[in-house]
Amino acid sequence: MTELRAKIDEAIKTIRKHSSIEPQAAIILGTGLNGLAEQLEADARISYDDIPHFPRTTVDAHAGELVLGHLAGKPVVALAGRFHYYEGYSFQEVTFPVRIAQALGVSTLIVSNAAGGLNPEFRAGDLMLITDHINFMGDNPLIGPNDDSLGPRFPDMSEPYSWELIELAEAKALELGVKLRRGVYLGCPGPCLETRAEYRFMRFLGADTVGMSTVPEVIVAVHAGLKVLGFSAVTDECFPEALQPVDIDRIIATANSIEPIMSRLVYACIESMNLDR
Ligand code: HPA
Numbered sequence: 001m002t003e004l005r006a007k008i009d010e011a012i013k014t015i016r017k018h019s020s021i022e023p024q025a026a027i028i029l030g031t032g033l034n035g036l037a038e039q040l041e042a043d044a045r046i047s048y049d050d051i052p053h054f055p056r057t058t059v060d061a062h063a064g065e066l067v068l069g070h071l072a073g074k075p076v077v078a079l080a081g082r083f084h085y086y087e088g089y090s091f092q093e094v095t096f097p098v099r100i101a102q103a104l105g106v107s108t109l110i111v112s113n114a115a116g117g118l119n120p121e122f123r124a125g126d127l128m129l130i131t132d133h134i135n136f137m138g139d140n141p142l143i144g145p146n147d148d149s150l151g152p153r154f155p156d157m158s159e160p161y162s163w164e165l166i167e168l169a170e171a172k173a174l175e176l177g178v179k180l181r182r183g184v185y186l187g188c189p190g191p192c193l194e195t196r197a198e199y200r201f202m203r204f205l206g207a208d209t210v211g212m213s214t215v216p217e218v219i220v221a222v223h224a225g226l227k228v229l230g231f232s233a234v235t236d237e238c239f240p241e242a243l244q245p246v247d248i249d250r251i252i253a254t255a256n257s258i259e260p261i262m263s264r265l266v267y268a269c270i271e272s273m274n275l276d277r
Helices: 003-016 096-103 163-176 196-205 215-223 248-272
Strands: 025-028 041-047 065-071 074-080 108-117 127-135 180-187 209-211 227-237
Touching: 003 096, 025 096, 025 248, 074 096, 074 248, 096 215, 108 215, 108 248, 127 163, 127 215, 127 248, 163 180, 163 227, 163 248, 180 215, 180 227, 209 227, 215 227, 227 248
Parallel strands: 025 074, 025 108, 108 227, 127 180, 180 209
Antiparallel strands: 041 065, 065 074, 108 209, 127 227
């Protein structure tokens, strides 16, 4: 047994003492999805600090919790609180919650992020469905010995974001009258924002949004055989020829303004999802 497998098994043993719910979907409550926490009918809320091998939260980051319950009538596990690479966590630590979701038996992972818009047609406040990503983070969570019971050594990445779920999200957006962009997310390590030259380069590479999360979690989800649905909340415009200094308060305000729409759309998607494995 690999060390990772042993850690997962121990964490699951603790989680199982709190609830016997068998979740079908996992939701990382990133930027834009925190509102879903209120709609969750929780069966158990477990502090990350009480789960063995969950990364210890940094002093300034507020402790997260794993919630087992129901959303839109479906059994789900919600991960409220996320670990970022720029906080000093390794990629293995950042993605441990996804391994837990896998071990709990989910078929689907839903992720979101706050991102800068690189596509000149995008505006701050837009919502984008992620169709693909570029790993620009300089690391990979699968480096090291591979545990074949968790996934293959060389996972295929031809469809990291499920086309079936992309089509479902687009249909639901149309039904709800939500304007939904589509595009490629580029993940970089942060924590500094990017230079004009970097934004120009990223756009040239084919990216539509840029942010500091999501990529490691999605790589592990693909390795784990999960279907992924991902969204970017476009919080600022990263156009090299018209770049404004970053205003973190404005980014947070824009993210908050997108939240109700993103939450409504994700709720509708979960309601209609086929979550069989
Ligand atoms: N880069 C630029 N703008 C952003 C980012 C980022 O990583 N995240 C949110 N807005």
